[in-house]
Amino acid sequence: xxxxxxxxxxxxxxxxxxxxxxxxxxxxxxxxxxxxxxxxxxxxxxxxxxxxxxxxxxxxxxxxxxxx
Numbered sequence: 001x002x003x004x005x006x007x008x009x010x011x012x013x014x015x016x017x018x019x020x021x022x023x024x025x026x027x028x029x030x031x032x033x034x035x036x037x038x039x040x041x042x043x044x045x046x047x048x049x050x051x052x053x054x055x056x057x058x059x060x061x062x063x064x065x066x067x068x
Contacts (some may be wrong), residue, residue, distance in 0.1 A: 001041065009034045013043055017064045023051075024060040035062065 005013065012031050016022050024046065027035065038044040045065045048058040 021063045
């Protein structure tokens with residue numbers, strides 16, 4: 001599956017894999033367009049949670065699902 005990724009998709013996947021968990025807004029703007037395709041391929045998972053305990057506002061985070 002990882003062999004079929006484009007260069008940008010591979011860079012985003014490696015960025016999230018290296019961080020473990022990354023806020024979606026921390027992905028560079030020009031690379032962010034590949035996030036939906038990585039989610040559809042089952043490599044990334046997007047979820048929302050508060051950034052700080054006790055905070056009501058939630059942010060979108062990304063983490064890797066398949067570690068190959």
